[in-house]
Amino acid sequence: MAFFKKLKDRLFKSSSKLEEGLEAIVQEGGEEELVEAAAPDEPDPQPEPEPQPVPPAEEPEPAPAPPGVPDRPETPQPVPADPIPEPAEPVPGSPDYPEEVPEAPEPEPVTPPAEAPQPADPMPMDPFPEIPAGDPMGQTARPGILGRLLGRGEPKTVVRRTLDDDMLEQLEELLIASDMGVDTALRVTANMAEGRFGKKLSTEEIKSLLAQEVARIMEPVARPLPLYPKKPQVVLVVGVNGSGKTTTIGKLASQFRAAGKKVVIAAGDTFRAAAVEQLQVWGERAGVPVLTAAQGSDPASLAWDAMEQAQRDGADLLMIDTAGRLQNRADLMEELAKIVRVIRKKDPDAPHNTLLVLDATTGQNALSQVETFQKLADVSGLVMTKLDGTAKGGVLVALADRFGLPIHAIGVGEQIDDLQAFDPEEFAQALTGAAA
Numbered sequence: 001m002a003f004f005k006k007l008k009d010r011l012f013k014s015s016s017k018l019e020e021g022l023e024a025i026v027q028e029g030g031e032e033e034l035v036e037a038a039a040p041d042e043p044d045p046q047p048e049p050e051p052q053p054v055p056p057a058e059e060p061e062p063a064p065a066p067p068g069v070p071d072r073p074e075t076p077q078p079v080p081a082d083p084i085p086e087p088a089e090p091v092p093g094s095p096d097y098p099e100e101v102p103e104a105p106e107p108e109p110v111t112p113p114a115e116a117p118q119p120a121d122p123m124p125m126d127p128f129p130e131i132p133a134g135d136p137m138g139q140t141a142r143p144g145i146l147g148r149l150l151g152r153g154e155p156k157t158v159v160r161r162t163l164d165d166d167m168l169e170q171l172e173e174l175l176i177a178s179d180m181g182v183d184t185a186l187r188v189t190a191n192m193a194e195g196r197f198g199k200k201l202s203t204e205e206i207k208s209l210l211a212q213e214v215a216r217i218m219e220p221v222a223r224p225l226p227l228y229p230k231k232p233q234v235v236l237v238v239g240v241n242g243s244g245k246t247t248t249i250g251k252l253a254s255q256f257r258a259a260g261k262k263v264v265i266a267a268g269d270t271f272r273a274a275a276v277e278q279l280q281v282w283g284e285r286a287g288v289p290v291l292t293a294a295q296g297s298d299p300a301s302l303a304w305d306a307m308e309q310a311q312r313d314g315a316d317l318l319m320i321d322t323a324g325r326l327q328n329r330a331d332l333m334e335e336l337a338k339i340v341r342v343i344r345k346k347d348p349d350a351p352h353n354t355l356l357v358l359d360a361t362t363g364q365n366a367l368s369q370v371e372t373f374q375k376l377a378d379v380s381g382l383v384m385t386k387l388d389g390t391a392k393g394g395v396l397v398a399l400a401d402r403f404g405l406p407i408h409a410i411g412v413g414e415q416i417d418d419l420q421a422f423d424p425e426e427f428a429q430a431l432t433g434a435a436a
């Protein structure tokens with residue numbers, strides 16, 4: 001599936017929440033204006049995003065689905081029960097002459113007719129029939145008809161609202177409610193307003209401005225996991241229990257393996273049998289060996305063994321899962337520090353990456369998790385999971401704005417291929433619902 005479509009589909013909760021909010025703000029104080037209908041036969045620009053796979057190997061994506069759906073022909077209007085009185089009797093045989101004179105108007109209050117009656121000659125009130133694909137009628141019809149069929153020439157309206165203090169305040173509130181955080185929401189709205197104060201804006205224009213601002217903030221942090229010419233490159237994976245560490249390790253392992261890399265996983269949360277089993281399942285799925293140790297044994301000792309095996313096997317990548325018990329931070333800090341001390345005996349530069357896995361559904365809580373884990377470990381980058389099915393996708397903007405840590409990937413589902421490289425523009429469009 002095209003990356004953009006997938007992300008947009010999966011982020012629909014965040015996007016629809018923002019879209020609805022923006023729509024409501026503009027409708028509230030806006031005025032309807034007449035606009036020229038856009039020429040529907042203009043070429044629709046369809047940028048083809050080239051998503052960067054998380055591992056270095058290119059994962060070709062099929063062309064994305066068109067981001068915008070062209071205007072559908074007008075929905076057929078049910079013929080009013082009381083038709084417009086005809087000034088004169090239509091002549092039988094004339095195009096206006098109805099084939100059957102109805103006995104009496106039959107209102108259908110519950111279900112509209114599947115197909116509105118189609119008198120021989122279309123009148124202005126007639127529903128416009130759909131043009132079947134390839135129907136030459138669409139080519140040969142009179143320009144007026146074609147224009148009408150395609151919606152051209154129809155008077156269209158758009159609601160625009162003047163950007164004033166009230167509207168700015170509402171926008172700020174909406175962005176805060178979308179988990180962007182107060183500071184980021186203020187900065188984003190201020191930037192959106194710059195040079196536009198007192199101007200009239202439609203929902204689509206605001207969405208597009210918002211998407212630009214979001215993309216600008218996200219651009220510097222969209223960085224794939226850096227790969228070093230080190231064997232093995234050690235990736236320590238940290239995060240609270242349930243954030244998606246195991247799943248992310250499995251997905252990453254699978255992608256790296258598909259890119260031709262040799263991967264070893266160490267199940268470093270030795271206290272939780274379920275966590276180890278889960279990692280073994282993912283290792284199997286990814287076709288990658290998972291090193292485990294007896295329950296309750298020292299994770300640092302497992303890390304040492306894993307380092308030895310990875311070196312022996314000539315592995316490119318060693319991913320070490322860790323415990324996520326924040327209840328006892330001192331213990332966790334010591335455990336992580338010990339793992340690092342031990343692997344540094346084998347490679348003074350290890351771990352080369354310390355990935356913090358965050359769960360998007362926790363919203364603003366993700367910010368405090370970053371702060372906590374930065375104290376516990378030397379976090380080098382983030383993976384944000386569960387962006388599908390949450391209305392809290394805005395937290396990623398707050399994270400980028402506040403910490404500037406690289407976002408290496410995002411999780412958009414529970415399947416093995418549901419880990420995507422982070423693309424700031426596509427994310428911004430998916431989040432705001434702006435057209436590409």
Ligand SMILES: Nc1nc2c(ncn2[C@@H]2O[C@H](COP(=O)(O)OP(=O)(O)OP(=O)(O)O)[C@@H](O)[C@H]2O)c(=O)[nH]1
Nearest residue numbers: 241242243244245246247275385386411412413414
């Ligand atoms: N929808 C969705 N679910 C995810 C995603 N990533 C992980 N999950 C689910 O989140 C739950 C927790 O994921 P785990 O990978 O087990 O999390 P963990 O951090 O390893 O948790 P512990 O094993 O408890 O330490 C599982 O049910 C996963 O299927 C994602 O991107 N989207």
